[in-house]
Amino acid sequence: MYTSIVLVCIALACAYAWMLMKSRRARSLLRHLPTFSKLPFFGNLHNLHGGGENLYRIIVEMGRISDEKDQPFLLWMGHHPVVVCIHPDDIRAVSNTFIEKHNFYSFGRIWLGNGLVTAPMDIWKRNIKKLGGTFTAGTVGRFQGVFNARAQQLTAILRGKVGSQLFDIYDDISYVTLEAVCQTAFGISGITQSIVSEEYHQAFHQAVQLLVDRGLNPLLYPETVYKLSPARRQMEKCVTVLHNVSETIIHKRKAEMKEIIKQKHMEEKENESSGVKFKSYLDLLLEMSINDPNFTTEQIQAEVDTIIVGGQETIARSMFFILILIGSSKQVQDKLYAEFQEIFGDSLRPVETEDLARMPYCEAIILEALRLYPPFPIIVRYADRDLQLRSCLVPAGAGCAVNIYGAGRSARIWGPDAHHFRPERWLRTTSPDSPAPDTRAFYAFSTGRRPCIGKQYAMAFSKTILAFCVREFYFTSEVDKLRVKMDLGLKPSSGHLLQVYPRKTSGPVANQHL
Ligand code: HEM
Numbered sequence: 001m002y003t004s005i006v007l008v009c010i011a012l013a014c015a016y017a018w019m020l021m022k023s024r025r026a027r028s029l030l031r032h033l034p035t036f037s038k039l040p041f042f043g044n045l046h047n048l049h050g051g052g053e054n055l056y057r058i059i060v061e062m063g064r065i066s067d068e069k070d071q072p073f074l075l076w077m078g079h080h081p082v083v084v085c086i087h088p089d090d091i092r093a094v095s096n097t098f099i100e101k102h103n104f105y106s107f108g109r110i111w112l113g114n115g116l117v118t119a120p121m122d123i124w125k126r127n128i129k130k131l132g133g134t135f136t137a138g139t140v141g142r143f144q145g146v147f148n149a150r151a152q153q154l155t156a157i158l159r160g161k162v163g164s165q166l167f168d169i170y171d172d173i174s175y176v177t178l179e180a181v182c183q184t185a186f187g188i189s190g191i192t193q194s195i196v197s198e199e200y201h202q203a204f205h206q207a208v209q210l211l212v213d214r215g216l217n218p219l220l221y222p223e224t225v226y227k228l229s230p231a232r233r234q235m236e237k238c239v240t241v242l243h244n245v246s247e248t249i250i251h252k253r254k255a256e257m258k259e260i261i262k263q264k265h266m267e268e269k270e271n272e273s274s275g276v277k278f279k280s281y282l283d284l285l286l287e288m289s290i291n292d293p294n295f296t297t298e299q300i301q302a303e304v305d306t307i308i309v310g311g312q313e314t315i316a317r318s319m320f321f322i323l324i325l326i327g328s329s330k331q332v333q334d335k336l337y338a339e340f341q342e343i344f345g346d347s348l349r350p351v352e353t354e355d356l357a358r359m360p361y362c363e364a365i366i367l368e369a370l371r372l373y374p375p376f377p378i379i380v381r382y383a384d385r386d387l388q389l390r391s392c393l394v395p396a397g398a399g400c401a402v403n404i405y406g407a408g409r410s411a412r413i414w415g416p417d418a419h420h421f422r423p424e425r426w427l428r429t430t431s432p433d434s435p436a437p438d439t440r441a442f443y444a445f446s447t448g449r450r451p452c453i454g455k456q457y458a459m460a461f462s463k464t465i466l467a468f469c470v471r472e473f474y475f476t477s478e479v480d481k482l483r484v485k486m487d488l489g490l491k492p493s494s495g496h497l498l499q500v501y502p503r504k505t506s507g508p509v510a511n512q513h514l
Pocket residue numbers: 116117118128135185306307310311312314315318370374375376379380443444445446450451452453454455457458
């Protein structure tokens with residue numbers, strides 16, 4: 001017994017000495033950066049435990065301290081350092097230099113394979129050339145019919161909520177955004193009724209939680225250990241359900257395409273629900289698979305799963321925050337309504353792509369909400385070489401994170417009202433010659449060499465949803481009760497915050513500020 005204890009102590013001491021040796025250069029280069037107090041072996045991992053609301057609090061705290069000290073924050077994930085930046089110069093340097101994602105993203109490959117978000121650099125470089133330009137303004141313009149149909153679907157749901165108590169809109173938004181993404185990106189309609197079940201939603205949320213849990217447990221980092229763990233078996237169960245949906249989508253679309261080829265309409269298929277012709281993202285992938293051996297069935301499925309997570313979930317989350325925020329300010333909502341009146345008058349007609357360019361205030365609201373509540377509040381790259389930042393040298397091998405949330409809330413950049421919802425900050429207030437607003441620290445869609453490819457999509461769909469909702473309804477929200485948590489991204493942890501009134505009758509006056 002005594003011998004065993006001694007042996008364990010020696011093993012631990014050796015492991016600790018090895019960790020100290022491995023991190024020696026990083027410790028000496030980064031020692032002046034602000035950090036939390038750390039524990040031997042675990043570094044700051046104990047700070048990150050305590051659930052999604054605690055994780056959110058840590059992101060807020062890191063941003064606050066970085067802003068106050070005007071320096072990146074240092075997190076120790078065990079003996080592995082992660083430098084967390086909020087200054088635009090640092091973020092630009094990191095995003096333009098590093099393409100490789102941090103090893104944490106590899107944990108997601110069991111679900112998202114080598115899709116664009118989780119792909120290692122070599123695979124990403126190869127695939128982004130073909131997929132990077134998929135959601136351009138031109139392509140997204142062709143989705144407008146679907147966006148209108150789905151926004152109308154949401155207003156129909158909202159009509160049923162008029163006169164009710166505070167309600168949770170999150171699931172309804174998720175439902176319409178998933179349907180929209182399936183129609184536009186995959187060319188499949190009716191997915192939410194036919195394929196996506198309660199089991200799917202449960203599997204989705206559990207898989208997200210299991211990924212976060214692994215990220216916080218260094219014992220599960222090595223693949224060999226993880227493979228033997230119960231967490232891996234649970235994850236496999238979830239992934240089977242999730243992959244079943246993406247497989248069904250692909251089979252359905254393949255079958256439809258065969259039919260189209262038969263009918264000699266290979267070029268473009270008329271989308272039944274919208275009457276608009278477009279080629280979906282999945283069609284492109286399937287076409288590429290004919291000539292490019294890299295686009296295997298597995299790779300196509302990875303891209304489909306990636307779009308569901310990266311596209312649908314992000315829009316659903318951001319729309320939730322947008323509605324809560326406009327419900328908190330009568331002035332903002334009145335101004336938005338006035339902008340829609342100018343474009344549409346009293347008509348509830350569909351939104352045309354040309355209308356979208358005439359919505360500067362609506363755009364400002366979306367950007368302002370994304371600044372305050374970015375769906376991905378933090379992203380992490382792997383430093384494959386040394387990089388000089390403003391106040392430190394990041395050593396090769398370290399993690400380099402962009403604190404998107406912290407940058408969006410920096411008082412140094414946005415001024416003393418950085419935490420307030422003020423869409424006006426995005427507008428040129430006087431003439432077109434007036435200086436552009438200082439919006440440097442907005443990174444909700446990431447920046448540099450590996451940014452979001454769906455920004456145009458997200459903006460067009462969000463504007464359409466807002467146009468339909470605000471022309472018909474007036475929203476109030478209990479924004480003071482909003483609680484936020486972090487899983488793979490920011491998410492509301494409190495839901496019943498919104499009330500809705502028909503426009504033609506007046507609702508109670510909303511709060512003026514956050
Ligand atoms: C409000 C909505 C959205 C926000 C805030 C957002 C934000 C982001 C961010 C921050 C990243 C970088 C992630 C990282 O580096 O770890 C990203 C990547 C990505 N996004 Fe979005 N996104 C949104 C909507 C969409 C939509 C609608 C699509 C597609 C239809 C999409 C597809 C992607 C893809 C494929 C990537 C990976 C890009 C790459 O690594 O090359 N996103 N997004």
